[in-house]
Amino acid sequence: MTAAPSAATVSRQSAPEPAGPPGTPAPREGGPARASRRRKARTGWLFASPALLTIAAVTVFPVLFSVLLSFADIRLEYGGFRIESLTGDHYAAVLGSPEWRQALFFTFGFTVVTVVLELVLGTLAALVLDRLGAARGWVLAVLLLPWALINVVAAQLWGYLYNGTYGGLTWLFGQLLGQQPDILGQPASAMGAMVVVDVWKTTPFVAIVVLAGLMLIPGDVYEAAEIDGANAWTTFWKVTLPQLRPIMAIAVLFRILQAFGIFDLPFVLTQGGPGTATQSLAILGYKTLFQNLEIGRGAAVATTTAVIVIGCCLLFLRLFKAQADEGGRG
Amino acid sequence: MALRRRTLLASGLALGAGFTSGCAGKPLDTLLTQAAHTPRTPATLTWWVSEIPARNGPVVADLIIRAFQRRHPNIRVRKSNALSATDANRAAVTTQLAGASPTPDVYLGDTTWPAQFGANSLALPLQKLLPKDFWEGYPPALRRVSEYRGAVYALPFYTDSAYLFYRKDLLAKHGLPVPRTWEELLRTSRKIQRAGDAAYGFLWQANVSESLTCNVAEFLADADAPVLDGEGKVALNGPGAERAFAMMRQFTETGVSPATVTTYVEADSQDAFVGGRGVFLRNWSYAWGNAADRSASKIAGRVGVAPRPGFDGGGPPGVSCAGGWSNFVNPNSHNLGAAVAFARFCAGEEAQMILLKNAGVIPAMQEVLTRPEARQAGDPTLTMAHGLRLVARPVQTPYYSQVSKALYTQGNAVTGGRTSPAGAVRAAREDIRTALEGRAL
Known part of the structure; x- marks a missing residue:
């Protein structure tokens, strides 16, 4: 199978050749042509500048300022603030803190478990949806309901189910086990409860994304597999899954970014408890910044979290690319 | 082009230097003048106020605003509804204050805030x-909790005291007195639970929040x-501290408290109590009104x-955490004179009498509690308030938030059976020391 030319290749191939007879060096650009190109470039920058300024104001500046704050010894004053010195102490305090390590451990574990579960369940749901006929629209609508709920509302709803006094699930487990469980009061069950809510809420998102990928796979690929005598299992592993890889990578990237920033679920369900067992990095950053009013350390928590999540995403993309290259060679 | 690049670089450096040095504040003397x-x-003021529990129906904050506006017809007060949960309320108001917002002009805050807010010029x-x-x-x-390094950062409004609420009918049925010790409470609870009259004692x-710090x-x-000791150093240690933590564990271990108490804040424990699931409830004075409300x-x-x-064998009963809410003045307010006048009005006799007659809280002014209206209100928490032994939380450090976290984290762990009382005391002591040294997150 020959690879289709990429957009970059096409654009390079179709670029106009410099004027002049073949075999002779291209004439040096004259003054008027260069001036015209500069004018065009200036006009381009002029038109792009509102968008660039907006991006700089709402994205680049806050990020850079947050990084600056994470190195700053800040003193709040009446009606203002003063940066007294620049220091690396906040990072030393954050990285040396057992609480930060525990929050990192929880966030990382939560991300890995939920992303894997959601990918598997979402893919299975998408495969089922792909084979549904007229009912697909209805099933899709029902499946999307949890995803459409606002996170805090969904967490509160599950909070009622898990509630130790009147929670429906607590009662049900109490009937089944003969003893009322303390779902949100013990570290393992609290984390499990949180994983359940996240999987319930976010699997539909993964299913929709994967379904879109399934619908893009051309039918003739399956016909070819059938002619070659591939059974359903082989077709899935050798045809469907490789074709889905790029879109699954996008879904996983989105999910890593979201799961690593988990805030609303622990905030509503457990406040980071029991103890600090479900305290995510985002909750830790919030408490450091807004409860303890430690601006520099809060910014250091935010910056380290951002660095870690970017690192995770890059690592994932590298692994994905290596695997794709290997698959391509195979 | 090179010139432009240099100009751009210089502008960037100037901007960076500006942010690096910060945005200078105003001199305190000017603000005080x-x-x-x-x-x-x-003038128009904004008052950041969470719901003040009402005993009679009218919104208490509105009554106070109307009374103030009658005294100061030129000053209008607008209410800005704040969250009731202390921690969420603090996060919301500090976001505004740290951004140098001129509103709210006056904000109602927890009595644990003055040191932290004073130290951060909020x-x-x-x-x-x-x-x-x-x-x-x-x-x-x-007064002690309102001051930090000799400066007063909050003016009194109302206090909150903790009581033991109990089921009169169940104690009468079993012929048992109201317990005066925790050991007696355990025995009484188990007896009533064994008879099947209540699920819990x-x-x-014991959730990981300020509520648990108060209990601890x-x-x-x-x-x-x-x-803390007199010098503000950590003093948590010894058999006394272990006895306190051991009792918290004993409640859940014996089933006198539900295992899920580790997820309870005030509203959860009260829901269970007014739903008839418990014999005793520790809660603030406002629980009286809620328990007496036939509709709920x-x-x-x-x-x-x-x-x-x-x-x-210990001290007399009647210890209560010194809780409550006081008014703070935003230093960035454009109406500082009016803001101070309003905060002082709320601490004054007229507003305190409005609280006495209408609110399910205890007015901060001691003298009004001796008035005939206190007895007429029909709220026993008002008349009992005088006899309580108030204990202040260790709030006179700007790191109180981290100290509190050390207490509630270990309190939650020991109640949930994840650590021993001695282990909880050791860990809390170490965490408090780290907090006081300014090293805790």
């Missing part, structure tokens, strides 16, 4: 604007175990209230 004069021209120091005898009418514990708050502070005071309580008319018990 403005704050010393109540304006005679029209509240105006008010001692120079107060008469020398200002504090004579208020509890000394309230004692309901309280009370149990430690019952066992005569201080958190299954046990209305069957509830009694008493001071919290103490330990067997």
